[in-house]
Amino acid sequence: MKSKNDIGKLVDDALESLSEIKRAEPAPYFYTRLRARMEKEEKNFWERLASVLAKPAVATVSLVLVIAVNAFFLFQTNNPEASNSTPQSAVQGTSISEDYFTLASNSFDYENLEP
Numbered sequence: 001m002k003s004k005n006d007i008g009k010l011v012d013d014a015l016e017s018l019s020e021i022k023r024a025e026p027a028p029y030f031y032t033r034l035r036a037r038m039e040k041e042e043k044n045f046w047e048r049l050a051s052v053l054a055k056p057a058v059a060t061v062s063l064v065l066v067i068a069v070n071a072f073f074l075f076q077t078n079n080p081e082a083s084n085s086t087p088q089s090a091v092q093g094t095s096i097s098e099d100y101f102t103l104a105s106n107s108f109d110y111e112n113l114e115p
Helices: 004-019 030-039 045-053 056-075 096-106
Strands: none
Touching: 045 056
16 A cells, blocks of 8 residues: 555645646637527528428418318229229129139149149
C-alpha cells in the first residue's frame, strides 16, 4: 500500500492542475448562429406532403375520388354476353352429381395405378 505522503502528493498535484483550468467559451457569434439555425424552418418531404394533404380542399377531393372509385366497382354489372368468356353454365355441370363426378375424376391418382 502507498504511504500517506505519496497519496497526499498525488492529491496536491491534482488540485494544482485544476487551478490552471480556464472557463470554456464558445466560438465568436456562436449564439447568433445557433438562434438562426433554430429559427430556420426547413421542412422535409413528409412535412410538406402532410401540409398539402391536410388542406380541406385536397382532403375533400381525395375523399370524393375514393368514394367514386368504390361506387364504380360496387355497382358495375357483369354482362356475360358482352364479354368473350364462356357462360357459367357451360363450365359447370347442370346437376350436383355431375359436378361431383368431375371433381372426383380430376383428383384420381394416376401414378399408383395397379395392372
